[in-house]
Amino acid sequence: MKLVGPGDSPYDAAPMAPLRQRLTRLAALVGSSLLLASCAVMEIEDAPLTTFEPAGPFADRIDGLFWVVFWIATAVFVLVMGAVIVIVVFFRDKEGRQEPKQTHGSPKLEVVWTVIPALILAGIAVPTVSAVFDLTGCSEDAMQIEVIGHQWWFEYRYPDAGIDTANVMVIPVDEEVCLEMTSDDVLHNFWIPSLMGKRYLVPGQTTLLRMQADEPGEYWGHCAEFCGLSHSLMRARVVAMDGADYDAWVGRQQAPATLPAEGTPEWDGYQVFVNKGCVQCHTVRFDDDSASNVLSADAFNGPDLTHFASRATFAGATMPEQGQTYEAALKEWLSDPPNVKPGSFMPNLALTEQEIDALIAWLGSNQ
Numbered sequence: 088m089k090l091v092g093p094g095d096s097p098y099d100a101a102p103m104a105p106l107r108q109r110l111t112r113l114a115a116l117v118g119s120s121l122l123l124a125s126c127a128v129m130e131i132e133d134a135p136l137t138t139f140e141p142a143g144p145f146a147d148r149i150d151g152l153f154w155v156v157f158w159i160a161t162a163v164f165v166l167v168m169g170a171v172i173v174i175v176v177f178f179r180d181k182e183g184r185q186e187p188k189q190t191h192g193s194p195k196l197e198v199v200w201t202v203i204p205a206l207i208l209a210g211i212a213v214p215t216v217s218a219v220f221d222l223t224g225c226s227e228d229a230m231q232i233e234v235i236g237h238q239w240w241f242e243y244r245y246p247d248a249g250i251d252t253a254n255v256m257v258i259p260v261d262e263e264v265c266l267e268m269t270s271d272d273v274l275h276n277f278w279i280p281s282l283m284g285k286r287y288l289v290p291g292q293t294t295l296l297r298m299q300a301d302e303p304g305e306y307w308g309h310c311a312e313f314c315g316l317s318h319s320l321m322r323a324r325v326v327a328m329d330g331a332d333y334d335a336w337v338g339r340q341q342a343p344a345t346l347p348a349e350g351t352p353e354w355d356g357y358q359v360f361v362n363k364g365c366v367q368c369h370t371v372r373f374d375d376d377s378a379s380n381v382l383s384a385d386a387f388n389g390p391d392l393t394h395f396a397s398r399a400t401f402a403g404a405t406m407p408e409q410g411q412t413y414e415a416a417l418k419e420w421l422s423d424p425p426n427v428k429p430g431s432f433m434p435n436l437a438l439t440e441q442e443i444d445a446l447i448a449w450l451g452s453n454q
């Protein structure tokens with residue numbers, strides 16, 4: 088067996104590529120990185136979860152801060168890389184060049200390159216810290232919405248209007264919304280990138296975050312903290328409406344459910360809901376308590392279904408998927424929820440096709 092000696096190293100054998108070749112390789116690397124970056128930018132246009140399209144004053148604030156930091160970082164990058172390139176090109180090893188004088192430590196230099204970054208960081212900290220405090224403390228007259236994280240869906244309560252809904256949060260435009268957030272089980276994180284920052288939902292604690300939308304529209308969000316098996320399927324929507332539309336929505340949500348007429352498919356669906364175990368977790372609010380199966384709020388751990396069909400999405404705002412009809416999605420979901428959302432606490436109740444069709448008819452009438 089031959090041992091590898093100093094002269095046998097492949098690095099010793101291969102001569103250094105000429106400078107021009109090395110620079111060409113560097114240029115190719117930089118070029119392909121830029122290409123990849125531009126692909127990422129193109130993707131953003133059809134990515135609903137982007138912080139680069141702020142749609143309200145609080146998201147604007149975060150976006151503004153990002154660009155300040157970005158340009159400072161860019162300036163530092165250009166200066167440092169520029170200096171590196173200059174040094175590499177002008178002080179490279181050449182025939183007959185002496186080894187430079189070897190020194191260890193220079194107090195003057197050490198102080199300079201410690202103080203400059205410290206000053207830059209201190210400068211960035213001023214607007215950052217003030218934004219953090221501003222965005223996590225609400226104005227006194229802000230509209231209040233409670234956000235409660237569950238594995239794996241978001242619940243929204245409107246204490247002033249007495250509304251309890253899920254997955255889709257409806258807000259009026261041009262009005263500050265104060266989110267009072269907590270969690271029912273583990274850590275979650277509520278994040279609607281176009282409208283606000285993100286913050287933890289902590290069991291047993293209340294955290295605040297301000298949100299506001301400038302224009303009517305639908306804004307997408309996501310749970311931003313790993314919270315178990317179906318974390319990636321814990322999504323959220325915020326729908327911003329003009330004042331009049333919002334008031335009409337509130338009126339509809341406040342209305343109680345109506346009991347379907349006996350003998351209709353909706354009635355059959357309601358019977359499935361009552362007799363097959365759905366009521367263990369889900370609430371439907373009727374006007375007349377005797378006709379209802381309202382559970383106490385404490386026992387409740389599934390979304391309120393009183394106005395289920397008024398929400399364009401369900402199952403943690405993941406369904407219907409693109410190209411899927413609402414009915415087909417509901418059928419898939421009700422047939423086997425844990426198959427759609429792994430780990431789902433909504434069990435497979437082994438419903439028959441008939442029962443599922445009836446449930447869909449009844450749920451569809453819960454506008």
Ligand code: CUA
Nearest residue numbers: 310312314318
């Ligand atoms: Cu909730 Cu991730």
